[in-house]
Amino acid sequence: MASTFPDYYAFLHISQTATTEEIRTAYKKESLRTHPDRLTNATPEEKRAATERFQAVADAYYVLSDTTRRREYDSLYSTRNRRETEPDVSSSANFFAQFANMFGGSTAGATPPGRPDADNVFGDVFEELLRPEVQRHGPWWSWTGGVCGAGIGFIVANVPGLMVGAYAGNRLGAIRDAKGKSVAAVFGELGGNERAQILKALAMKVLGTAL
Template sequence: MASFPDYYKLLSVQQNATIEEIRTAYKKESLKTHPDRLVNATPEEKKAATERFQAVADAYYVLSDSTRRKEYDILYSTRRPQERTTDPGASYNFFSTFTNMFGNQGGSGAESATGATAADRPDADHVFADVFEELLRPEVERHAPWWAWLGAICGAGIGFIIANIPGLMFGMYAGNRLGAIRDAKGKSVAAVFTQLGGDQKAQILRALAAKVFGVASGSF
């Protein structure tokens, strides 16, 4: 293989970086490269961003697991600096060439030009989903349970009309529970995010990026 993916450079971390440093770096790089931020991008720009986003996910997938990282580091040490690259294509070739390296732990199953199957390559959206949930959890937990409260009030009113005080208590409880279900939606935050429109996704990703980088969302 002519070029070798430098996952440390892709995440902008040192080779001795801790797991927490790698995770923090992934948050930043995934938010910078997420293709859904490019609402008005050309097909070529979208394709390039998607490839970069996948390569960043590949880097996190490999370096965040001690076993995968150890196996990667053995190969990394055999490559000269000029053979290491941050080109997303090198990451694809890496998974295609070393298809059995990580014990078939799941991936896209995409095929390379040579016919090799990148069976172990991670799904970038799935990798991002866990971090996205973590990033949004404070905002989600901060939201007031509007439907639960509204349900309790409405249920209490209907219950009082039907059976006075006992009806009020029962109606309040039933309304609160029904409202709580509406609040929860029965879906993860990441699942709800995938169903949003492009503009909404871009706004959320920019806001998260601004929070992570501590700068205005339009400054990078």
């Protein structure tokens, strides 16, 4: 029978005395290793298993990175025997179904009944590293603005107008890129191969090796 209580310390491969910074570092490593978007040629079953693992790692970080949530989790953890806290990823969903209310229910960026959104957790933690990679691979509004501005400028003033219009449109588009969407949202809109390339670049920065 699958465990009904997840061992979040085992999910992140850390000790129960880990510091907040150690928890954050562990999450970065495990989320990159388990991110389903790096499996470009995976079968549906492999993709599903990776997605479950990626979500469970996000759950572990969500609980352990917050002092109050960690204290409440630890109080439950201490009452379980070793057999009940095996690192079975399916136990994480059961945990949130049973105990989400002790975290105050749904929170910003979470999906009912309080379980965090794995993509948003990933985007928040990796924002500083992810933003330049996302902008390099997918400056959607900058390109769109540039093309539209160039077209209007050419109609108004031929080639000189095209150049001025392209620049103005590009700058307006860049503002839209910066303020219109979160890094996680833009990352999710990229193609599968582009996401895999970004994850590989992040792995080199965080792990020192490509996935």
